[in-house]
Amino acid sequence: MFIPLWRFRHSMAPRAWALTGGVGLVILAAVMQVALPWPLKVVVDNVLQSSGKPPENALLRVFGAEGMDRLQLLTVALAGLLVFTLIYAGASYLGSRLLNGVGERITASIRVDVFAHLQRLSLSFHDKQRLGDLVTRTTTDVDYLRTMIISMMAVLVPNVLILGFIATICLVVDPAFALIALAVAPLLFATVLVYRPRVKSASRAARSKDSDIASAMTETFSSVRAMQSSTSEGRHEADFRDRNIARMNAGLRLVRLQSALSPLVDVIVVLGTVLVLWVGVGRVLDGTMTLGLLLVFLAYLKALYDPMKELAKLTTVISRGQVSAERLLEILSTAPAIVDRPGARPAPRLKGAVELREVSFGYAGSEILHAINLRVEPGQMVAIAGPTGAGKSTVVSLIPRLYDVTHGSVLLDGIDVRDLQLATVRKQISMVLQDSILFRGTIYDNIAYGADHPTREQVLAAAEVANVDEFVRTLPLGYDTPVAERGVSLSGGQRQRIAIARALVRDTPIVILDEPTSGLDAISEQYVMRGLDRLMIGRSVIVIAHRLSTLRRADVIHVLDHGRIVETGSHRELVAANGLYSRLDGIQHAPDIPRLVKPLPTAVGMTPLSTEFGTGP
Ligand code: ADP
Numbered sequence: 366m367f368i369p370l371w372r373f374r375h376s377m378a379p380r381a382w383a384l385t386g387g388v389g390l391v392i393l394a395a396v397m398q399v400a401l402p403w404p405l406k407v408v409v410d411n412v413l414q415s416s417g418k419p420p421e422n423a424l425l426r427v428f429g430a431e432g433m434d435r436l437q438l439l440t441v442a443l444a445g446l447l448v449f450t451l452i453y454a455g456a457s458y459l460g461s462r463l464l465n466g467v468g469e470r471i472t473a474s475i476r477v478d479v480f481a482h483l484q485r486l487s488l489s490f491h492d493k494q495r496l497g498d499l500v501t502r503t504t505t506d507v508d509y510l511r512t513m514i515i516s517m518m519a520v521l522v523p524n525v526l527i528l529g530f531i532a533t534i535c536l537v538v539d540p541a542f543a544l545i546a547l548a549v550a551p552l553l554f555a556t557v558l559v560y561r562p563r564v565k566s567a568s569r570a571a572r573s574k575d576s577d578i579a580s581a582m583t584e585t586f587s588s589v590r591a592m593q594s595s596t597s598e599g600r601h602e603a604d605f606r607d608r609n610i611a612r613m614n615a616g617l618r619l620v621r622l623q624s625a626l627s628p629l630v631d632v633i634v635v636l637g638t639v640l641v642l643w644v645g646v647g648r649v650l651d652g653t654m655t656l657g658l659l660l661v662f663l664a665y666l667k668a669l670y671d672p673m674k675e676l677a678k679l680t681t682v683i684s685r686g687q688v689s690a691e692r693l694l695e696i697l698s699t700a701p702a703i704v705d706r707p708g709a710r711p712a713p714r715l716k717g718a719v720e721l722r723e724v725s726f727g728y729a730g731s732e733i734l735h736a737i738n739l740r741v742e743p744g745q746m747v748a749i750a751g752p753t754g755a756g757k758s759t760v761v762s763l764i765p766r767l768y769d770v771t772h773g774s775v776l777l778d779g780i781d782v783r784d785l786q787l788a789t790v791r792k793q794i795s796m797v798l799q800d801s802i803l804f805r806g807t808i809y810d811n812i813a814y815g816a817d818h819p820t821r822e823q824v825l826a827a828a829e830v831a832n833v834d835e836f837v838r839t840l841p842l843g844y845d846t847p848v849a850e851r852g853v854s855l856s857g858g859q860r861q862r863i864a865i866a867r868a869l870v871r872d873t874p875i876v877i878l879d880e881p882t883s884g885l886d887a888i889s890e891q892y893v894m895r896g897l898d899r900l901m902i903g904r905s906v907i908v909i910a911h912r913l914s915t916l917r918r919a920d921v922i923h924v925l926d927h928g929r930i931v932e933t934g935s936h937r938e939l940v941a942a943n944g945l946y947s948r949l950d951g952i953q954h955a956p957d958i959p960r961l962v963k964p965l966p967t968a969v970g971m972t973p974l975s976t977e978f979g980t981g982p
Contacts, residue, residue, distance in 0.1 A: 376474040390460030395523040397453035402664035404442040410657030472511040487702040497580030506689035513686020524672030549637035565684035574612035634670040712789040717743040717874035717905030723773035746906040748919035755925040801864035809844040815871040831866035831896035858889030865896040878908040
């Protein structure tokens, strides 16, 4: 039970004092609860039932109340009752506040740990994950874990102590009778033991169904556009209904288990009470026990069974919390696949030579790239062309070590990337992808995002060069315009220009472009291309391209097919060779002489584009 908690000790350790204080206070409250019936016994046995001078007994001796008259005894007993109650109330209030406060802090810290760890996990991990599942783990599972931690401190610890105290007192005062009172305890524990595994498995099922629902949400609402335009709402809804019913059934099973537990415990408790009353009343009648003591026993019986009931109920909370703890530990104990090798050194400022030497790679098992050899000299522009699924994106993702090669090596300035510290390598590579995702924040933040503390001048200069300035000027809030999540409030071309500005701010020697102009119309493409031209100056560029406008300008083109480089050469050479390249979409019909591009309106402050680049097919 405590093993999963132990794994979260780092989050709990800084709060050890508050935890200890909180537990101390709830223990004090428990002691007061144990003390509460005794003043009542004094009232019944010594005030109500004795005539004249109260008899001597051990309890009065303990409190120095021997020799008091009845009125004095009544006053002392009632004052005691009040004081015990006040201490009990104060301690349980403060204890519960302290523990719940600590609980919130522990959860906050665990949540950050999980988030930070998730971020560090490699793409190979995230490829396999569903977003919704990760969301439920960092939210609901962390909450369940907190409830478990708090319950263990605020319910388990004091109740186990109360049980211990009361059992001891009863055994000391009247051992035979105590054994009768405790007779049903084994029955209670047996019930709990039987229930625990069932509740746990039901919780586990419910948690996994929760993740299914969250995944359905994230998958559907991250593609609302596609869903609505293909009128597939019905299918999504049916799927959601199914998952929801599965969750409901798992929840119902848990409810059935929980509902049965409490009445079962009640029945066992009444059995115990009947037993105690039967024997106790007999003993009071034949004078072997005082009425006051019977009352104490009855009060204790309740005080005994309440914690047992609490503990039985706690079964659910603890089982649920354990399942959540396991789900969180599953994440926390996954090591990032891509880490610095021991002895990896910081990358020097790279000149930009990139080489893939005999590189093979597969995502999971089957090999996708086979013995790729490819060189990019500093400042060179190398294009990768080929049919969809040939492995082009996979090739470029190996350069910043988003994945590690299975065989061969990736070299930067002649050094194996795995011998360099990951962060220092990635800081020197910029990527502009097909569809750039922006982050929630302003346009300014989105440009500044790539670099460590760029100056305002650097950000604005990059924005100017990337043609971001041109559309930002028309926005009332300018660079402070907030961007909606994933950048949906901007057009594809505008997002690409921001991504290029981001790469410019980063100012890296190596730039990777993965079809950055695909899906753009001719005019947008020209704006983006102008930005890209500036980005490429003096840098090594690896570009995945379909468009002739890009392919024509590359120093070398590698044609990839089924994970192998099948042709290499310049555009002209490859067209002349009449191989796969010449049969790629758009290549065969392309005139060898670039088409003239209609000049852009000069009103936006741009000089007409040179005619060197066609708009592609
Ligand atoms: P291209 O960029 O040429 O279209 P990709 O590099 O995207 O090709 O994909 C090459 C092959 O690798 C495809 O068969 C694709 O299904 C597979 N693939 C791509 N990404 C992943 C991934 N994250 N996990 C598993 N397989 C992948």
